[in-house]
Amino acid sequence: MLARLRLFCHRPGIRLVAPAPVPRYAASLVKYSPSLSPLSSSSSPLRRVVSSTPPSPIMSATVTVTEPPRITAENVATLFPDVDTSLAREVLPTAATNPSATQGADELAGYDEEQVRLMEEVCIVLDDDDKPIGSASKKTCHLMTNIDRGLLHRAFSVFLFDSNNRLLLQQRASEKITFPDMWTNTCCSHPLGIPGETGAQLDAAVLGVKRAAQRKLEQELGIKPEQVPIDKFEFFTRIHYKAPSDGKWGEHEIDYILFIQADVDLDVNPNEARDTCYVSATELKQMFEKPGLKFTPWFKLICNSMLFEWWGHLGSPSLEPYKNEQEIRRM
Structure with missing residues (x-):
């Protein structure tokens, strides 16, 4: 066959061209x-x-x-000058000594006066392993320009159930700077850099967020502390997640998930919540199907990954294995 091809190619007018190399x-x-x-x-x-x-x-x-570089106690001050790194013990500095609390006022122009004041509260800045490495204002911690560079803080989410196993939801007020008008779990907020709400080890951190949860349940929903005793809160797990609210604000948190079962009296703060309701698991799933309702991203994450499974064991000893998880869930 090769001989025939060579003979053919030597005929007048026939030229053999080598194929171009394939890139x-x-x-x-x-x-x-x-x-x-x-x-x-x-x-x-x-x-x-x-x-x-x-x-x-x-x-x-x-x-x-x-x-973005991994945020550590050694580099956090260089990366984020607004972060106060005077943390040397279990107690973080208060807002009065935090340099970031009053900076960047223009970013809060036009928002509700009370919500602007709350943005001066001091959050606990963390590394990826939930170790406190500093403190910064709520404003600093929730700016997307900082979140996109890795700034992380501690938070909690409370799920309060009544004696009929119904979950209390709130719709965030229109005045809220982040995630306004969205439905969410009973209470979502932050332990502050104040004595009693901080902690480097998990047991101390859990106690701190329980105290913060009791404080915020009263501030947002008017629930008296005696109706939600500290020892009645149950810690389940921590989730690490990031979610934008709009182009300016967002969340990047290690969020402690707390359950409590109690029949409580509500005196809702309208600057915090525009509506509340109790729902069964079935009713909550039906709410998710309604296109006109919006939900906070952390609430949807928790519901889709773990809440409904836990809810099915509420009030039963079979719920115990789900509590006090040591590992952080990366969402």
Whole structure:
């Protein structure tokens, strides 16, 4: 066959042309954080295969992913000058000594006066392992410009059930700066950098958020502390999540999930909540199906991943294994 081809190609007017080389493409490895992808592990077979492909001299493509640096006690002051790093013990500084509390007033122009005042409260700044590394104003912690660079703080979410196993919901007030008018769980807020609400170890941190939960249930919904004793709150787990509210504000929290079962009297603060209601699990699922209703992102995350399972065990010993989870759930 080859001899015939050569004979054919030597005929007048016939010229054999070598085929053009086919371009080779080489993909450069994009390294992700070990906590996000197994591909960044040096032991990953896929990583070894991709890394061993030599770049083509003909054509190559490079993709670069820039991630914010991991926030630590050593670099937080450099990355975020508004963060007070005087944390040396269990007690964080108060708002009066926090330099970020009064900075950036223009960012709060036009908002409700009381909600602006609350943005001066001091939140607990954390590393990714939930260790306090400083404190900063609520405003500083909720600006997306800081969140996108990794600033993280501590929060809590309370789920209060009555004796009929119905969950108390609130609709956030229109005056709220973040996530206004959205339905959410009973109470969502932050332990403050004040004595009694801080803690570096998990047991101390849980006690701190329980005290903060009792304080905020009264401030938002008028629930008296004696109706929600500290020892009646049950800690379940922590979730680490990030969610924007709009182009300016958002959340980046390690959120402590608390349950409490109690029949309470409400005296709702209209500056905090525009509506409340008790719902069964079935009724809450029906609310989710209504297109006109909006829900906070953390509430939807908790409901979709764990709440309904826990709710089915409420009031039963079978709920016990779900409590006091040590690991942080990364959502």
